[in-house]
Amino acid sequence: MEIKTHDQIDRSLCGNPVVVEEGRSEVKLECLQSMAADASGLVHGGFIFGLADYAAMLAVNHPNVVLGGAETRFLKPSVVGDVLLAKAECLPSEGRKHCVKVEVFCGEDMVFSGAFTCFVTKEHVLAGK
Template identity: 70%
Template sequence: MEIKTHAKIDRSLCGEPVMVKDGCSEVHLKCGNCMAADESGLVHGGFIFGLADYAAMLAVNHPNVVLGAAETRFLKPSRITDTLIAKANDTTPQDRKHLVQVEVFCGDELVFTGMFTCFVTKQHILADS
């Protein structure tokens, strides 16, 4: 499992890769107190989106992969005690453009789904900055 992208990402916030291979990945995230949106323990959706985005990047697994767009749906709430599992599959593996389907589960329940449009640039996106 060689990871070629997002080397400096904070895995405590975006998840721990458990499988990365050609065109797919699986990432697990243990939701903690720092992710709470309120006193009830509801996890802020940004953390779930971050998990899904990271899984999409790993499915492409190229040093220059970037997110161009995402169409997502939050299906069920998540709590700070949940462990979420993101499964990503690159549905259109091409040289530059990739459509990656991501599903996030809590146990057997689907809590989030999304289609992530990812691009592989010729050089790092900040190379000329």
């Protein structure tokens, strides 16, 4: 399926799409040394959130999709060298509002889960600026 959103995103920071289908996506991210928050190699949660957010955007896959809110849980720490896989699935939508369930795994272990509320706007959020 053609990717219709976030076409200029830095995939080294937000992950590489491996599945993009109607209403779902899977995105893989290798945790790099530049993502470490400290000397132990703990990966900053913002990178994991970015991966999950990107997967949610791809599940909706519309040029004007934006994030409205998210309820998330970090379940286990991630470290440099981990390979994460975000799996996103759209739940039944209400017009322009899309609720997307995202789970992030490191191997068999779930490290993050979230419910993302996305909106498809009539025009790009920066149109006219």
